Amino acid sequence: MFLLAGCTETGVPITDKSEGFWNEFIVYPLSVVITTVSHALGNNFGLGIIVVTILVRLLILPLMIKQTRSTKAMQAIQPEMAKLKEKYASKDAATQQKLQQETMALFQKHGVNPLAGCLPLIVQMPILIGFYHAIMRTQEIANHSFLWFDLGDKDPYFILPIVAGITTFIQQKLMMAGQEGNPQMAMMLWLMPIMIVVFAVNFPAALSLYWVVGNIFMIVQTYLIKGPDLKKATAKAGGAKK
Template identity: 60%
Template sequence: MARKLGLIGLLIGLMVVMTGCFSIDQPIKVENDGFWDSFFVYPLSWLITTIAEALGNSYGLGIICVTIILRIVILPLMIKQTKSTKAMQALQPQMKEIREKYSAKDQATQQKLQKETMALFQEHSVNPLAGCLPIFVQMPILIALYHAIIRTPQINPDVDPTYTGAPQDFLWFELGSADPYFILPLVAGATTFIQQKMMMVQDNPQMKMLLYIMPIMIIAFAAFFPSALALYWVIGNLFMIVQTHFITGPNVGKVKDAKTGGANKK
C-alpha cells in the first residue's frame, strides 16, 4: 500500500511538472506540429470548441460534455478498478489474519507473509495493482485537457494577443480564471472525498490518510488553476460517484469461498 501511495504522489508531482514542460503560452491551433499537440491537445480543444458552438457558445457545457465523453471512454478501466478495490476490501479480514500470523519483523517471516498474501490474491483472482492502471491512463488525458483549456483562446483569451473575443463565463466564474469565491474548489474537494470514501478499503490507515490528503490537494490545485479544470474535476467526480453506486451491487467486492464456493459476506 505504501508503494501505491508513493506511486500516486509521484504521478501527481509528474503532472504538475509536465504542465510546465510544454508551450502553454502558445495558442493551440490545427497547424501546430508535434505529437503532443497534434494527437492530444488539439483534438480535445477542437472537441470542446465544436460542442460549445453547437450549444450556443457555452464553453462550460462543452467542457462538461467532453468530461462525460472521456469518462465513458475509460469506463471499462474504471469498472475494473472499482471491482478490484471492492474485492480487496472483501479480503481485508483474511489479510489481517495473515499479518497477525506473521507479525515478527525478521526477514524470513516477512517473506512468508508476502508469499501467503500473494497466494490469497491468486486464490481469489485479485490483482492488487489493478487500480493503478486507470491512474496511468487518466494522467496524460488530464494534462492534455489542462493544455486544451489554457491554450484555447475562447476559454483563455490571454494566450492569443490576436483574439478579440471576451472571456467565457459559466455560472458565476470565468472559465480561464480561478474561481474568485472558491466555491468550485470546495465542491471539487468534497466530491473527491465522497468518491474516495465510497471506494475506500476498510481498516487501512494508509487509505484513510489518502482519503483526507487527496481532497486537500485538489482544493489547493483548483484554487489556482483555471476554473474550467476544476469544473472537469467536479463533473468527473460526480460521474465516478454515480458509477460506483451502480457498479457496487450485492455481489461486487465479494470473493468466493474456496471450500463452499459461495460468497463471503463483508
C-alpha cells in the same frame, strides 16, 4: 517522464503547430473536441466543457469499473493476507520467500491479480491530465463566459472552488467506505478536498467547472458500482456507534 514533460507546458497555448507526442496526440485532439462540441452547442464553451467531461468519463468508465472491482477483490482477502504475515513474521530470507509463495497462492486461489488495479489507472491518467491541459491551454476557452463567471478567470464568488471541495470530499468518502480505520485514508479524505479548493481558487474557472462535473460523475458512478457495499459500510458504522 512522459507525464512530467507535459506538465511543463501548462502556460503554452495548444495549437495545430504544437510539437511532441503529448501535444499532437493527446492535448490537441482533446482541445479540438472541446472547441467543436462548444461551437455545436451555440458557441457555449461552458456547456461544451460539461459535455466533453461527461464523454471522457464515459470513455474511461470500463477502466474505472475494472479498477474498482480489483480493489474490492484485494480488500476481500486482506484478513487472509494479515494471517499470512502474522504466520511468517520472521524477517529472514527463507521465511520471506515462503510468505511470497503463500501470498501468490492466495492470489491464484481467489483469482486476484494485484496489478489489475494499476493498469486502468495508468491508462486513464494521461487522458485526464491531457484533458486538464486542453482546458488550460486552449485560448478560445478563456474568451468566453458561462453562468456568473468568465472561463479564463477565477470564480469571483469562490462558489465553484467550494463546490469542487465538497464534491471531492463526498467522492473520497464513498470511495473509502469500509476503510475508515486506515489512518492514511483518513488523512487523504481531508487533504484532497483542501488541495482542490486551494488549486481551484487560483486557477481559471473553466478548470474548476471540469473538476465539479467530473466529481459529480464519479459520485454517481461510485454509488452505482459500490451501492450494496456502501449500505453495508453505513450499517456497520451505525452499529459500531451504538
